[in-house]
Amino acid sequence: MENENYLRTLKEGLRIELKESGKKIPDSLYDTYSSFSNTEGGTIYLGIKEGKLNTIVGISNPEEQKKALISTLHSKKTSYCSISDEDVQIIDVNGKKIIRFVVKEAPLGAKPVYIDGNLSKSYQRIGDGDFLMSEDEIASLLLRKKGTGFDVLPNYLDLDETNIDKESLGEFRKEVNEANSNNSFRDLNDHDFLYRIGALTKANGKEVLKNGAVLFFGQQSDISQICPNYFLDYQENFSGKTRWDNRIASDDYSFNANLFNFFRLVSSNLIQRLPKPFNAKDGVANMNGKDVKRSVIEGMVNAITNCDFSSLPGIVIKRTYDNVAFINSGDIPVGIKQAIEGGVTNPLNKNIMNYFRLLQVSDRAGSGIPSIFEMCRSYGFLKPILAVESNPKRTTLIIHFAQLNQKTPHYTEKMEILSYLNAHPEGASTEELSKQIGMKKSSTSTIVTELLLTNLVKTNGKKTKGKRYFISDNGE
Template sequence: MTNKINDNPIANIIDIQTLQESVEVECKQASGRDGHGAVPNDMWETYSAFANTRGGLILLGIKEKKGTFTVEGITNPAPLIKNIWDTVNNPNKVSVNLLSESDVRIETLEGQSVIAITVPRAPRQSRPVFMNANPLNGTYQRRYEADQKCLPPAVNKMLAEQEEVRDNRILEHFTLDDIDPESLRIYRQMFIDAKPQHPFLELSDQEFLRSIRGWQKDRATGKAGLTLAGLVMFGKWDAIQDALPSFALDYQEKDDSTHRWIDRIYTDGSWSGNAFDFYRKVYRKLTVDLKVGFNLTDGGQRQDTTPAHEAIREALVNTLAHADFSTESNILIEKHPDFIGFRNAGLMRVPVHEAKAGGNSQCRNPAIHQMFLNIGLSEKAGSGIPKIYSNCKAQNWQPPHLYEKDELNQTLLELRMVNMVSPELHQRLIETYGEGYNKLSELKRTILMTAITESWFNHERICSLTSEHTREVTLALSQLVNAGYLESAGQHRGKIYHLKGIEVPTPDNEAGRNISFVLSPSQAALPLIGSKKINEVPDLTEPMPELNPPVPELVPELNPPVPEFDLSASNFWLELKEIASPIAQNSGRKQKPDVQKAIIDLCTKSAPNCLRLSDIAQLLNMNTDTLRKNYLREMVKEQVLFLAYPTIPNHPEQGYKLHKD
């Protein structure tokens, strides 16, 4: 399938400033030593990074300085074009050529010639894409707007993903005794219910497993036994642990007011621990609260499922069928009052936008997927993700959020159980935008729905809610602003969008000055400037100020008042330090999930007030740059946290909170 980034030439994008909202764009001046133009060496790092991540656009002839982009142009682009083709076709320099003729072109911006290079995401069989014939030292991935060298474990994961099928592997020394008989019995009964005339029903257990690819014989070697799929789906817990020591399945129902689980199912040895039983237990938990109206099928039978049931069922099956069971990351299903989250180890084998469009299935565990399909619990290959999206739409829910965590090698899907087109919301949309709203494209209507339901949002937020490519989103946002539907604030990757009349907080406006921050003891001693300050606490380790200091000359107030200190606020800071202490006192390597949980706990305790970056760093005993780049930026991207000043992401006094106001 052609990458959609090819569909819109760069000239159709409003301007280069708008284009910079996407992290999938990299600009390089490429002026060369003589100023006439040269392909920069680090361009190939970006080529590798885009190819190994989500693809992107490289622009040569554009200068970037402190977030400002200016078109410098390339005086004579022809030699650079030749150099690009010579290099990309040289296997000693670049491992694979992913470019077609239309991917490298000369465009005109602001009267200057620039070179635009569209880098598609490499197919799974070609990853890793690396430089200088050295995959372990020449492989890069895109991390936000930066190219980052991959460590050997990440490279090895890409190499392992080149394998076509993961769950057909025969497990030596595993027999039918390792199958949980009750799990297999229930599955066979469900098979009867789904296909009462099927010839498989007459087979013995071993032959039945062979027919559904749970048992296999290698004709070349004569080796026979349970497959990985058979053991994962129907195995006993001790046998699964023997084959897959890191295997873990976890379901948690959480009360968002406390962020603690109130119900849990996990592989603790008290039940079979296999994927089939996990599905049965968890599906009931996920759907118990769904209301079912009285509807009849064409045959006159009561229909006891809804689009919501089908979306949840497909999401759960998809999580199990696409998981990489060889990693240490577990499958996690979280149920919250307003959304359900599904997480599996392993990145998607096709780009997210292709998965949303459907038709191109590269399932990591096709035998497991087929086992669910046999009993009517899944859609045919390539249609599962589109079915989830269409059913959420039919249920009038907010579009799902499907995304990857590259650095953690995880895929996540969130079903947002928020009614997006209730009669009240529809009426508000018409009142806000007029009857012309109904004539807009589905993408633009989705954007305006988001504007109504969220106080502000950015380019990346819309990309997560739609199957359209980043460039279609860029164009739609620009058109909605130009047409007066929306207003924008900020620049480049700090640009956000909102309805007219909404004041987005900045350090210099009234909305920003009304933000409340939790203050550390040292900050509490500062004068009250700018934002309203709460929890003003002195640094109790410092000497108290003199009650009658020497009076300086030319100061009319001879006896300034002694500040009053709120000792209860000091206790509050000590409570924050107690929350952070497990991380702060850990002198070894800090585990990322533990740090993230500590940040959430600190922000939960501080709500509704914001915590500054410097305070979080002080509490956790961590470097501010490490905290921002490796933790906070990602949590903001995933809307786990929100910025106090959303238009200025790198503001030195930036604050973080759990909820968008």
């Protein structure tokens, strides 16, 4: 039997939807099905009225509605359906019947999932609501399905190789030669080199740069024209006394802020003051400093190669003693689960990924994120946080350098709290967390305070009433 107290206190959010139901399925359910399928999946409860304390109103004809729901979804009501009988369950709650409907995130090839045969009826989940996707968002998904992203398209300004920043290209070629001593590019002139690496293409009878080449090697003035929301920001804060001790950003115009120059400047800062190598103890492997550096650089490459540069926040990287957070516009093309498991890769910016591979700063296809998780596991660091937010759509990867091994007090409860907060970007109260870990509020409060002191979680700033906790992303 489903726990009534749990259902009465359940709140709508990114992955939870509560709906009343009369004698037939409400039409709005299909909007939610589309939004969950296009976002991160979720669970719909039919027969519950939302309130300060939800009311279990039940359904008078649950078997009939279950059959109708499955039948309608497998018809032409939606563009994609993979539900089975097990995904739609009738649950008895103290004599009242409700339906629990689990919706899985659709694979990239099926997105966007829309209803009534109308592509413009593609929904996405933002917070606790279902919202229609914009034309640009739909177009971006369709391009990604074809394996085509913004960076491989010809730039609309007809910029050619004369618009390349010669200094950036020269330094790039120098580093490629150092990383690949026997490469076949060494003796090529710049024009042929750009063709060989896929930076040039033909459009309307002209040789022009692809968008990715403009972003990577171009002049900042040109980049701003083809990509008005282009923004890069690195913030370093080791003192904890100011907003940042050091900042490298595209809006201060102190350097030509193409992606290659930003990467060179920031990567040299990122690898400073990392945890020092240590000898094994408590079942933790000997730490090789090169592994940590490689993972940090991989995190930056992942953010850049999956960033949707057409929208804000662009790229934001925040570095402290305790951790480094990589934030980029857009989501994870293959989904969070597949990104962590590895083996499959589909970066949004394929051309830019190829440039990084020539520099040999990125692991083989599909292994970058898994190698970061494995490094943290091997050295006893906290499990990295990988999350996608919907409004605005952005991805956050946080690599923690704090060690939280199984001998840490309340290790299990702390990991459960971090996992719960990671899955609930809307945050949680002490009461919600205490129910999650099965401990008293006072004990839960003590554990959360320890997580606050290690900068693993943050609050919304409220002192008591309305106070909620969130995964820390080094935000202000």
